[in-house]
Amino acid sequence: MHDFLTPLTESLADGKFISLTMSKPRGPRADDAVNRITVRLVEVKGQTLFQWTYQYSKREVHENLSASQVTERVAQEFGSVFKHAHLFTADVDIAARSNKLGDCRVTISPASKRAPASVSHDRQKQYLIPEGQPCPFLHELGVMTLDGRVHRSMQHKFRQINRFLEFVEDVIPHLPAEGTLDVVDFGCGLSYLTFALHHLLAVIHARDVRILGIDRNSQVIDRCTHTCGKLNLEGIEFTADTIDAQHTARKVHLAVALHACDTATDDALAQAVRWQADVILAAPCCQHELAPQLDSPSLSLLTRHGILRERLAAMATDALRAAILEQAGYRTQIIEFIDTEHTPKNLLLRAVRQTVPAIDANQEVRINEFKMLLGVDHIRLEELLAGHSSE
Numbered sequence: 001m002h003d004f005l006t007p008l009t010e011s012l013a014d015g016k017f018i019s020l021t022m023s024k025p026r027g028p029r030a031d032d033a034v035n036r037i038t039v040r041l042v043e044v045k046g047q048t049l050f051q052w053t054y055q056y057s058k059r060e061v062h063e064n065l066s067a068s069q070v071t072e073r074v075a076q077e078f079g080s081v082f083k084h085a086h087l088f089t090a091d092v093d094i095a096a097r098s099n100k101l102g103d104c105r106v107t108i109s110p111a112s113k114r115a116p117a118s119v120s121h122d123r124q125k126q127y128l129i130p131e132g133q134p135c136p137f138l139h140e141l142g143v144m145t146l147d148g149r150v151h152r153s154m155q156h157k158f159r160q161i162n163r164f165l166e167f168v169e170d171v172i173p174h175l176p177a178e179g180t181l182d183v184v185d186f187g188c189g190l191s192y193l194t195f196a197l198h199h200l201l202a203v204i205h206a207r208d209v210r211i212l213g214i215d216r217n218s219q220v221i222d223r224c225t226h227t228c229g230k231l232n233l234e235g236i237e238f239t240a241d242t243i244d245a246q247h248t249a250r251k252v253h254l255a256v257a258l259h260a261c262d263t264a265t266d267d268a269l270a271q272a273v274r275w276q277a278d279v280i281l282a283a284p285c286c287q288h289e290l291a292p293q294l295d296s297p298s299l300s301l302l303t304r305h306g307i308l309r310e311r312l313a314a315m316a317t318d319a320l321r322a323a324i325l326e327q328a329g330y331r332t333q334i335i336e337f338i339d340t341e342h343t344p345k346n347l348l349l350r351a352v353r354q355t356v357p358a359i360d361a362n363q364e365v366r367i368n369e370f371k372m373l374l375g376v377d378h379i380r381l382e383e384l385l386a387g388h389s390s391e
């Protein structure tokens with residue numbers, strides 16, 4: 001054992017550690033026992049830590065540990081629980097096998113993995129779903145190979161999925177810390193992001209979830225249901241329906257609407273507000289409601305150009321949505337979703353329900369003045385929420 005722990009401790013201390021795997025559990029095993037443990041470097045708020053991952057057959061549990069905690073845990077687990085350990089460092093690979101008597105045979109071979117970039121410089125971005133680590137749902141959806149390599153043509157999708165998960169990760173503190181999390185994804189389409197949500201909440205965070213993906217296109221819903229069955233996932237289901245139908249009488253904690261077309265976003269926001277969802281994440285798309293209504297002499301230098309009229313209408317729609325959500329008791333931000341390189345649909349409305357809503361008596365006045373400036377009357381979200389109180 002000593003022969004393995006020494007180089008491990010040294011590599012953790014001198015920055016040459018790349019990753020570690022422990023496998024081949026010893027003896028008879030319960031159904032839900034850990035199959036494998038992996039350890040890799042992560043950077044959390046500028047600090048280098050080691051992500052310790054317990055891999056079960058259907059889920060993973062992650063913990064971020066210090067170097068000394070890693071050595072301590074490996075000393076506990078290697079030999080007694082796992083027969084094999086494989087350490088990858090910048091200089092060498094070290095494979096260790098332990099027998100029942102506690103003896104350890106170590107084989108040293110040339111380094112097979114590239115050393116990580118220095119922690120402080122140019123470190124490769126650590127995604128919540130890292131490249132190089134097999135991820136069954138991404139393989140099933142054609143984003144990754146079985147062994148975790150992202151297909152070249154799916155790099156953008158992979159980045160978008162991880163970016164979205166970072167936003168969800170940020171709002172987790174606003175969701176209940178215990179119990180089942182109820183999530184609705186409006187206009188889920190082929191559900192890359194719905195499955196990603198499930199992965200983040202149910203696999204990475206090991207939470208009980210009930211995720212409902214809704215889309216009016218029954219063909220995509222059939223595909224999602226098929227994928228779900230193939231992956232044998234629990235806590236996620238799909239229904240072919242329109243967003244404005246009543247889908248659940250339960251409390252919904254997180255409501256998501258990503259690129260739902262035009263005013264479908266408003267239908268989703270209104271449903272989420274009526275349910276008093278704790279968090280709403282919505283990426284608006286093709287906002288056509290205001291463009292034909294815009295009628296303002298003061299803005300005519302803008303509105304006489306079709307393209308500028310469309311863009312102004314889209315921005316005004318989202319500004320009004322944010323203001324109406326604030327009026328309904330949500331702290332609302334509009335942030336950039338993904339880089340503009342591939343799509344102009346790059347905004348995300350992030351709304352967090354305030355337990356004690358900050359009532360702003362002037363908000364209604366501001367909304368009406370803004371509508372007057374634009375010369376518009378009908379705002380779908382406002383109409384859908386007429387009479388709704390933020391209490």
Ligand SMILES: C[S@@+](CC[C@H](N)C(=O)[O-])C[C@H]1O[C@@H](n2cnc3c(N)ncnc32)[C@H](O)[C@@H]1O
Nearest residue numbers: 187188189215216217242243258259260261264
């Ligand atoms: C552009 S796709 C987005 C899919 C997915 N959310 C994403 O971001 O990858 C928009 C989806 O919204 C669905 N949709 C649009 N309006 C809807 C409505 N009123 N009710 C239900 N689904 C709707 C469409 O069928 C389509 O699948």
